[in-house]
Amino acid sequence: MKVKPKIIVYIGVIISILTQTYGQDTTLSVGDKAPTLIIQKWLKGTPIKKFEKDKIYLVEFTAFFCPGCHLAIPHLTELAMEFKEEIQVVSIYTGESNTKDSTDVNYIERIERLVKRKGSGMEFTVGIDDYKQTTKKKWGVYAYPTAFIVNRSGKIIWIGNPNHLESDVLKQVVSDKFNTDEELSQGNKYTEHLDNILKIEKKGDYLTALKGIDSLIAAYPQRSELYEYKFRILARNNDERANILLQWMLNSNENYNWTGLREDAYLLSKYPDYGLALRIADIVIENVAYDVESKVNALNAKARIYLYKSYGGGNLEEEKRGIKKAIDIWQEVLELCNSNGILVDKAKEFKDLIYRYQYKMIVKTNEEEAETLVQQMLKDKLEYINWYYLLDDVLQLPTQPNYDLALQVADMAIITSPIEAMVLSSKKKKADIYATKGDLERALTTYREVVISSEKSKNQNLIKRYKKALMEFKRKFELEENNK
CATH class of the missing domain: 1.25.40 (Serine Threonine Protein Phosphatase 5, Tetratricopeptide repeat)
Structure with missing residues (x-):
């Protein structure tokens, strides 16, 4: 019986790309013997200690973070129910296991919650790869979800995406006509x-x-x-x-x-x-509603769409509406994070996003209120604020910037920026602020500090840039002195 073209499974391009990322050197092929499953914990169904002779298996490798994997669950359940007498369907969760500790409790509990919530909608065997991801490596899995059909002789006869696996293929496998x-x-x-x-x-x-x-x-x-x-x-x-x-x-x-x-x-x-992008965002949110952390990430992605939608058109009211929509979503996300004990740190991130975009929303219409907000942010020493970018916002006020406030923001940018280039840039902006204020002595000192720091970085482009900035400042300072 000829196989229908529509069920041919494509994994070659995906594997060729992802092998460069993961660097694994064991990729199984059709005809290879199926390796043993090394499982940290079986969560549902009959555990598979070894592949028994004269029995057929459908082995799927899946990951919690993978949307396509979640979409495969109802289809795998349908196949498991249709072939429950002939084929054992097993899903192995891997890709996120802890590689440092022998047991990743949070990860295991996360999968357990998923299995419990799915109930009869996940009617097949479920296990978790060991913490070293031994099974994943032995099977050479690079993309998720990836499924293998293991025949009665323990050999792999099909590899592909389970979402594309139709019952006609399994009927052929069962009848030895594949x-x-x-x-x-x-x-x-x-x-x-x-x-x-x-x-x-x-x-x-x-x-x-x-x-x-x-x-x-x-x-x-x-x-x-x-x-x-x-x-x-x-x-x-x-x-x-x-x-x-x-x-x-x-x-x-x-x-x-x-x-x-x-x-x-x-x-x-x-x-x-x-x-259309927002409709897609809503579909993703609905698909991951079973898991708080996944829902938090999906809601944040929707907020970002509103920001992109509102920027760049030159319409201030439209921009403010987009920011307001994003902030409303982040408020919802913040409540979700606060209600979940393991997402407390993530809650801080969204609190800071709310602060920063509130500033962006009001700064063009009420500078005094915007300055008050920045002062509150400085007082709270918010950890996840991107002070580096906020510094540009403070310096780009439509009227006269509050340079004393900008210096405080610059200090926070210098302390918190994770990249040396951002730290040096923040120091240079601080020197510029001193120069604009007329405090030439502090400006000169700060410019020199930037040059010294750039030399320590051994980045020739940075050294050249900040030496030039120092020379330009000195030249301007000398001209000002002569004019006096």
Whole structure:
């Protein structure tokens, strides 16, 4: 029986990219013997101590942070129920395990909460990889989710994304009619074709790439990632059809990788549709509602869309509305963090975001109120404020900046900035403030300190830049003295 083209699983491109990131050197192939599962804790179902002869297994590797993994859960449950007499479905959580301690309690409890909340909606065996991620490494997993079909002889006969695995494949496996060679051949052709399309687009011929992706879609209409590729090709080339396609995808109710598309929806193209981006953000929020930390991250991403939507148009009221929307979301996030004991530190981050964007919202209409807010921020010594960027905001007041306040912000930027270049830049801005105030002695001292610090960094570009700044200041100071 011939395998349907739409079920061929594409993982080649993903693996080739991610191997460079993780650097693992063990990638299994079809025909290899399935390694033993080394599990830290079994959470549900029958534990698998070894792959038994004459039994078929569907082994999925998944990660909590992966949206596509969560989308696979109901599909895996359907397959597990349909083939409960012939195939054991097992999901192994890995990718986030603690590599320092023998047991990552928070991680284990997180997965346990997920399994408990899913209940009968997660009707298959679930385990957690050991803390060294031994199983993940033995199986050579680079992308999530990745699934393996292990046949009755303990050999791997299929590798791919479980979201694309249909029951027809498993029926063929159960009846010993699955054609591994044909599957590999079709999969290689698919991967090669897709690789060529992406190379063509990279060379600048996006219309030819578009025709190519359309031909793949015609051959594999059920492959959701192809529509995502098409959208990105259109968006990267500022083709307004990108938004038409994205709207169609949203209306189709298919399981796309919405987390990946969320940022691309408004960052890739010159013609973003923020309304569509916000719809995607809401889908992601709904998909991760079971986990507080994931929901916090998804809400924060939605707040960022409002900020992008409001900036750059020159409309002050629109900008203020966007900031207000973002702040309202961050207030909700702050409440979520405060109600969850393990997110207390993250709560501080959002408190600081609220402060900083409140300043941005009011500074153009009420400078006195804005200064009062900065004074409160300085008093509270907020840890996650980006004082480096706030310093620019304080110095760019429409009227006369409060230089004494700016000096305090500069000191905080110098203390808290994590990058040496930012520290030096903050010191230089502090010297500039002294010079503007007319305190030339302190300005000269500070400029010299910047030069000395830059020399310690051994960065020639920084040394050259700040030596030049010192020389320019001295030259200006001498001119002022002569004019007197």
